[in-house]
Amino acid sequence: MAGEFKLIDKLFAGHDAAKGVMLGVGDDCALIALPGAQYLALTTDTMVEGRHFFAGTKPYYLGWRALAVNLSDLAAMGARPRYFLLSITHPDGNKRFLKSFAQGMFALAKEEKVALIGGNMAKGPLSITITAIGTCKPGRAMERSGAQVGDELYVTGTLGGPGLYVKAGMGELKLSPSLMAELYAKAFLLPCRARFAKRLAKICRCAIDISDGLVGDLRHICTQSQVGAQVVLDTLPLPPEFLLPEVTARLSLDERLHLALYGGCDYELLFSLAPDKVSTMLSLAQRYQVPVTKIGLITHRRQGLQLYFQGQRQTLKPGFEHF
Amino acid sequence: MAGEFKLIDKLFAGHDAAKGVMLGVGDDCALIALPGAQYLALTTDTMVEGRHFFAGTKPYYLGWRALAVNLSDLAAMGARPRYFLLSITHPDGNKRFLKSFAQGMFALAKEEKVALIGGNMAKGPLSITITAIGTCKPGRAMERSGAQVGDELYVTGTLGGPGLYVKAGMGELKLSPSLMAELYAKAFLLPCRARFAKRLAKICRCAIDISDGLVGDLRHICTQSQVGAQVVLDTLPLPPEFLLPEVTARLSLDERLHLALYGGCDYELLFSLAPDKVSTMLSLAQRYQVPVTKIGLITHRRQGLQLYFQGQRQTLKPGFEHF
Numbered sequence: 185m186a187g188e189f190k191l192i193d194k195l196f197a198g199h200d201a202a203k204g205v206m207l208g209v210g211d212d213c214a215l216i217a218l219p220g221a222q223y224l225a226l227t228t229d230t231m232v233e234g235r236h237f238f239a240g241t242k243p244y245y246l247g248w249r250a251l252a253v254n255l256s257d258l259a260a261m262g263a264r265p266r267y268f269l270l271s272i273t274h275p276d277g278n279k280r281f282l283k284s285f286a287q288g289m290f291a292l293a294k295e296e297k298v299a300l301i302g303g304n305m306a307k308g309p310l311s312i313t314i315t316a317i318g319t320c321k322p323g324r325a326m327e328r329s330g331a332q333v334g335d336e337l338y339v340t341g342t343l344g345g346p347g348l349y350v351k352a353g354m355g356e357l358k359l360s361p362s363l364m365a366e367l368y369a370k371a372f373l374l375p376c377r378a379r380f381a382k383r384l385a386k387i388c389r390c391a392i393d394i395s396d397g398l399v400g401d402l403r404h405i406c407t408q409s410q411v412g413a414q415v416v417l418d419t420l421p422l423p424p425e426f427l428l429p430e431v432t433a434r435l436s437l438d439e440r441l442h443l444a445l446y447g448g449c450d451y452e453l454l455f456s457l458a459p460d461k462v463s464t465m466l467s468l469a470q471r472y473q474v475p476v477t478k479i480g481l482i483t484h485r486r487q488g489l490q491l492y493f494q495g496q497r498q499t500l501k502p503g504f505e506h507f
Numbered sequence: 508m509a510g511e512f513k514l515i516d517k518l519f520a521g522h523d524a525a526k527g528v529m530l531g532v533g534d535d536c537a538l539i540a541l542p543g544a545q546y547l548a549l550t551t552d553t554m555v556e557g558r559h560f561f562a563g564t565k566p567y568y569l570g571w572r573a574l575a576v577n578l579s580d581l582a583a584m585g586a587r588p589r590y591f592l593l594s595i596t597h598p599d600g601n602k603r604f605l606k607s608f609a610q611g612m613f614a615l616a617k618e619e620k621v622a623l624i625g626g627n628m629a630k631g632p633l634s635i636t637i638t639a640i641g642t643c644k645p646g647r648a649m650e651r652s653g654a655q656v657g658d659e660l661y662v663t664g665t666l667g668g669p670g671l672y673v674k675a676g677m678g679e680l681k682l683s684p685s686l687m688a689e690l691y692a693k694a695f696l697l698p699c700r701a702r703f704a705k706r707l708a709k710i711c712r713c714a715i716d717i718s719d720g721l722v723g724d725l726r727h728i729c730t731q732s733q734v735g736a737q738v739v740l741d742t743l744p745l746p747p748e749f750l751l752p753e754v755t756a757r758l759s760l761d762e763r764l765h766l767a768l769y770g771g772c773d774y775e776l777l778f779s780l781a782p783d784k785v786s787t788m789l790s791l792a793q794r795y796q797v798p799v800t801k802i803g804l805i806t807h808r809r810q811g812l813q814l815y816f817q818g819q820r821q822t823l824k825p826g827f828e829h830f
Binding site: 307 | 522523524526527528536537539541542543545547549550551552553554555556557558559589590592593594596613616622623624625626627629630631632634636638640642
């Protein structure tokens with residue numbers, strides 16, 4: 185679930201009331217309670233050629249990323265990824281394409297121990313839909329509505345790399361082939377934060393994965409938690425590539441920060457945490473080798489979403505939306 | 508899951524082993540056992556414009572059918588439909604289209620009491636993927652591998668109507684507008700057999716839904732149950748439209764039977780049953796107002812799949828495959 189759905193909320197919302205539905209449309213995953221001790225977390229995500237990736241993208245990369253973006257939604261709930269179903273539409277069912285696609289997908293599936301339990305294949309324009317299912321303990325899900333005033337705001341990994349890749353891929357910027365290859369690989373071979381997130385869920389009540397860009401997804405948290413937030417741009421974790429001379433020569437710091445705030449497709453975790461839980465979280469991050477960075481605070485609702493840079497309040501732009 | 512997946516079995520099979528997976532890739536649904544009393548049945552199905560439906564198809568019809576084909580897979584397991592996730596790709600997110608699509612989808616969802624718990628929307632060529640989740644009691648699923656020699660073979664509803672609609676829609680045949688409208692509505696506003704199927708599962712161990720055509724899907728049962736089957740073509744339930752003069756004038760009985768055998772997209776249940784369970788099944792069918800017809804028998808594997816018409820053995824053609 186990303187922001188796209190909101191636009192037609194009126195059409196598709198409100199049909200999620202049923203026995204066992206603990207959380208319906210509107211978070212990273214739905215939550216289902218079945219008789220027994222565990223909740224199910226479910227999510228679905230689609231990638232369309234020309235919309236979510238450029239034509240000609242390596243099928244291995246597509247396979248990895250199609251699963252990764254779904255696992256990212258499960259991670260954002262603190263759920264343990266368990267199973268997935270694949271639906272793929274391809275113009276001619278080309279076997280070389282499918283073989284390489286499967287290799288990429290199963291490389292990640294094996295690493296994260298998730299099982300492909302169903303699928304569907306059809307001829308048509310290239311598009312991939314995965315539905316992923318995880319489990320989590322009741323009361324253990326990190327929901328968008330769980331942020332509290334006074335919480336510290338953290339992100340995993342770095343922000344803006346995929347945004348730079350897309351910008352250059354669209355021809356807005358010319359980068360060296362070697363740098364493009366690196367950004368390309370990183371934008372598709374996304375790391376999975378699920379193991380860390382599952383432990384994090386013991387001490388954290390609010391997380392989201394950054395698919396629409398930091399500002400767009402932080403807005404979801406603010407709206408659903410009825411809070412405000414302050415982000416200190418000086419602290420944003422930019423990717424190491426942003427320091428290369430060929431990047432700094434072409435993009436001002438403002439432009440680089442813009443990519444980190446609005447670029448989207450980072451698929452890193454954004455989470456908020458009570459200050460007294462921070463040291464435990466940092467130990468977890470170290471144990472699972474997940475880089476984490478404090479980027480701000482949760483504030484009162486009336487303060488809204490505020491960005492600061494070198495002590496100065498900055499203007500907000502509308503967040504990135506796929507649809 | 509339809510036959511399409513088989514073609515690339517080597518690429519995508521064998522990755523479904525995980526804790527809780529009772530039945531993986533290769534049946535109508537996957538089955539997951541979680542701590543507690545119930546199994547989960549999961550299935551996914553995609554409809555692509557120009558492949559599974561003609562461009563310009565009424566969005567209300569598409570909404571109904573996209574959900575119906577998934578509920579049909581759940582029915583074929585004897586699972587009770589509970590939840591679904593929707594992923595829709597549309598060139599421009601046209602609101603009128605989406606409104607009508609949602610009306611059709613929720614009309615069926617309401618009737619069958621299933622909840623939309625997640626979704627995804629993207630711009631791109633028109634395509635709809637639904638993942639549906641049901642529950643069933645352990646040991647109660649009707650699997651493709653459950654047929655026994657001596658079982659009687661039954662189908663619900665009629666066979667061949669959607670095949671005739673597609674044939675005429677492709678311009679191979681000219682029918683009156685009123686008949687076309689009727690076939691069109693019936694091909695999309697499919698009835699749901701899930702309530703009947705849930706009860707049927709108490710006395711029946713083998714079912715499949717007919718998406719690839721009777722012969723194609725009966726082959727799945729024969730292969731997975733390691734049995735043969737005899738079908739008596741004289742007994743096939745043809746739709747009432749097949750008796751209209753404008754149809755009989757244009758299609759020989761052979762051609763009409765061909766549609767019932769190979770036309771596909773019927774989304775009716777094909778199931779096999781021990782003779783001593785038949786009277787109970789017939790009472791259930793009456794109670795749920797589902798028409799059922801005996802069309803043959805399950806035989807020994809060495810006899811293979813045999814078709815008889817007026818006492819004569821008929822030649823088999825390869826089944827219909829989408830891919």
